[in-house]
Amino acid sequence: MTPTASATYKFLGMKDLVPLCASSGPCITITLSAFHPGVQSPYRVRLKAAVRLARQELAKQNSFTQVNELLAPLDELANDPEMEVGGRGMAIFRSPGVFQRFHLPGAVRERVVVARHFHITPFLKQLLPQREFYILAVNRKHLRLLRFLDSECKEVALPAGIPHNVEEAGGFDAPDHMLRNRSAAGSSAGAMPAVSFGTGSEREKTHEHIEQFFRFVDRGLSELLQRLPLLLAGVDYEVALYRRASRYPHIMNDRIAGDPRILTLQEMARLAGEIAETEAQHLAGAALERYCEKAGAGRTSTEPLQILRAAAGGRVAELIVAEGAELPDPAESMHDVLNAAAVLTLANGGNVFTLSADRMARESPITALYRY
Numbered sequence: 001m002t003p004t005a006s007a008t009y010k011f012l013g014m015k016d017l018v019p020l021c022a023s024s025g026p027c028i029t030i031t032l033s034a035f036h037p038g039v040q041s042p043y044r045v046r047l048k049a050a051v052r053l054a055r056q057e058l059a060k061q062n063s064f065t066q067v068n069e070l071l072a073p074l075d076e077l078a079n080d081p082e083m084e085v086g087g088r089g090m091a092i093f094r095s096p097g098v099f100q101r102f103h104l105p106g107a108v109r110e111r112v113v114v115a116r117h118f119h120i121t122p123f124l125k126q127l128l129p130q131r132e133f134y135i136l137a138v139n140r141k142h143l144r145l146l147r148f149l150d151s152e153c154k155e156v157a158l159p160a161g162i163p164h165n166v167e168e169a170g171g172f173d174a175p176d177h178m179l180r181n182r183s184a185a186g187s188s189a190g191a192m193p194a195v196s197f198g199t200g201s202e203r204e205k206t207h208e209h210i211e212q213f214f215r216f217v218d219r220g221l222s223e224l225l226q227r228l229p230l231l232l233a234g235v236d237y238e239v240a241l242y243r244r245a246s247r248y249p250h251i252m253n254d255r256i257a258g259d260p261r262i263l264t265l266q267e268m269a270r271l272a273g274e275i276a277e278t279e280a281q282h283l284a285g286a287a288l289e290r291y292c293e294k295a296g297a298g299r300t301s302t303e304p305l306q307i308l309r310a311a312a313g314g315r316v317a318e319l320i321v322a323e324g325a326e327l328p329d330p331a332e333s334m335h336d337v338l339n340a341a342a343v344l345t346l347a348n349g350g351n352v353f354t355l356s357a358d359r360m361a362r363e364s365p366i367t368a369l370y371r372y
């Protein structure tokens with residue numbers, strides 16, 4: 001039975017990319033740039049041209065006999081009225097067991113690649129930044145939780161049992177020696193006891209109330225966050241208190257500065273996207289440092305074909321590829337050694353990063369840290 005592409009586009013993400021890496025060839029990767037009616041040719045026209053190129057390449061490779069069956073879903077898609085509608089850049093993946101299409105969060109070069117693996121390296125820079133995470137707008141008077149996904153922010157409800165502010169938590173106006181938050185803990189918050197607020201001088205008491213309120217929030221969010229990164233937004237004082245109170249291990253290093261109450265969702269998304277890109281470069285730089293620390297100990301390599309063999313065997317733990325780099329295999333049409341190494345690393349559970357060429361080892365556009 002021929003697989004069908006989803007009628008509704010979604011953004012390509014790492015969760016989508018990893019399963020594609022397990023596909024058997026021939027794999028057709030088609031990328032179409034954004035379509036603005038009246039400026040570019042419609043998707044339909046460009047996709048039909050791409051299918052013709054794919055057919056020619058399959059005939060040239062002479063390694064697959066069911067060409068018409070493989071290309072039939074692409075022909076049908078090219079005639080879909082949806083392909084006349086404007087939109088973002090698009091990636092289409094087709095193999096004997098796969099037919100999927102996605103929007104892309106950034107600009108894309110139009111291309112058709114037919115090879116043993118899907119051509120994924122052009123998307124890595126867009127996908128490897130932390131593209132899915134939560135944002136907590138930290139404010140003692142009004143907490144705000146958002147989810148960042150594919151360059152967009154959406155507000156989400158706080159889990160049951162988490163008060164929206166310190167006053168709702170009962171932290172300031174109780175006259176007793178021991179101030180107690182009696183908000184019920186919902187299922188998402190787990191079995192959490194009430195939070196006690198101590199006394200002292202007015203300033204110390206306020207400081208302690210805020211910090212313990214944040215500690216309560218941190219505990220209540222842990223189940224919802226599901227190990228996804230958490231980006232904090234707020235003024236220095238309150239963000240610093242939250243960091244000190246939190247035990248959640250996946251809080252991002254940077255923050256969105258200022259009063260988050262005055263930022264729109266679009267502004268939050270733009271600032272969060274910039275931070276995600278910076279964070280991704282930090283993670284890639286840390287991977288390069290680990291490579292440098294292990295260099296010469298037999299667990300690293302900058303030799304592309306050696307890395308490719310190790311990736312096929314599941315030995316590559318971390319791979320770094322220079323942005324935009326390609327290394328064609330002279331023995332096989334459209335086979336890119338760097339792309340194949342990235343595909344096989346992801347398929348076998350490794351991590352792949354990209355860095356600008358000027359930050360890579362001068363002698364090679366690829367580096368690998370082996371598991372063993």
